[in-house]
Amino acid sequence: MFQRSSLMIAIAALAMFVPVCAGAQEYPIKPITLIIPWPAGGSTDLTMRAIAESASKVLGQPIAIDNKAGGSGTVGPATMAASAKPDGYTIAQLPMGVFRLPLMQEVPWDPSKDFTYIIHLSGYTFGVTTSAEGPFKTWQDVVDYAKANPGKVTYATPGVGTSPHVGMEQIAMLAGIKLTAVPFKGGAETNAAVLGQHTMLQADATGWRPLVDAGKLRLLMVWTASRSPNFPDAPTLKELGYPVVYDSPFGIAGPKGMDPKIVAKLHDAFKKALDDPAVVATLSKYDMVPNYKNSEDYKKFVVEVTESERKVIDALGLGKKN
Known part of the structure; x- marks a missing residue:
């Protein structure tokens, strides 16, 4: 009787143990949710959808897109960090704002503790556009007008603390002018703002490309290291005399505490x-150059970029007051 009881206990224990061990091996057994912290239709949304569709074929499960915009691209990742299980079924695109905003204000997340970094993917081509019907033909026109009318030049951005916002403020500082930022939730809204001349300029990623190609918006500059092959007539910041490059690289992360085996499966699928x-074609269409880093290198990058951003934020006087 004792031996039979011991055997039954052992079998029961094994039955409980096997599913736990098998979880990472069987993953994924259901659809995965990828949070994109921007509205649908922008350049980030479109490229991430293409990447997710390709990765889903490797994983053998669909990847459902959840557009959770707001907070300069931080609401989606912050929500995931606070409430999602670390089981690999909820992951998010991480924009630079996730690392930058904690330097500017109090937030409920810590980039060094609250995420599992999976893979670093790419970066943006940012540019400044204006209505084709507006008065500005070149960036120098903007500078001249802004010097004569301090603070009256308005520009749309996808939010406070985003790379377009911080980048424009640094450019303004270097140019000796004052601009007025008008925050929106993403590229669709910034496009509408500048197209309707509700703002005089737009600083954002290449979700504006169709409007530039159609001649409705005028591209005044790009923020890449060299001229974009898609916009060869648009000068770079360096050509305009500003020694900076902004490409705001991004990747994918999950909540803290994810199983390394699950992280590896996700990493490998997105790497493929x-x-x-x-x-590749979609990234090229929106001037996004692959910028791959594995999970460990991504974690190291977060430490480096946070310190780099701290210096820029402090120089601009945008750091949070202790």
Whole structure:
């Protein structure tokens, strides 16, 4: 009787143990949710959808997109960090604002503790556009007008603390002018703002490309290291005399505490997606250059970029007051 009881206990214990061990091996067994912290239709949304579709084929499960905009791209990742289980079924695109905003104000997350970094993917081509019907033909026109009318030049950005916002403020500082930022939730809204001349300028990623191609918006500059092959007539910041480059690289992360085996499966699937010709074509369409880093290198990058951003934020006087 004792031996039979011991055997039954052992079998029961094994039955409980096997599913736990098998979880990482069987993952994924259901659809995965990818949070994109920007509205649908922008350049980030469109490229991340292409990447997710390719990765889903490798994983054997669909990846559902959840557009959770707000907070300069931080609401989605912050919500995931606070409430999602670390089981690999909820992950998010992480924009630079996740690392930058804690330097500017009190937030309920800590980039060094609250995320599991999976893979670093790419970066943006940012540019400054204006209505084709507006008065500005070049960036120098903007500078001249702003010097004569301090604070009257308005520009749309996807939010306070985003790279377009911080980048424009640094450019304004270097140019000796004062601009007025008008925050929105993402590229669709910033496009509408400058197209309707509700703001005089727009600083954002290449979600504006169709409007530039159609001749409705005028591209005054790009923030890349060299001229974009898609916009060869648009000068870079360096060509305009500003020794800076902004590409706001981004990646994918999950909540803290994820199983390393699950992280590895997600990493490998998204790494393969970067080599997919369809993804390469989509990235090229929106001037996004692959910028791959594995999970460990991504974690190291977070430490480095946070310190780098701290210096810029402090120089601009945007740091939070202790």
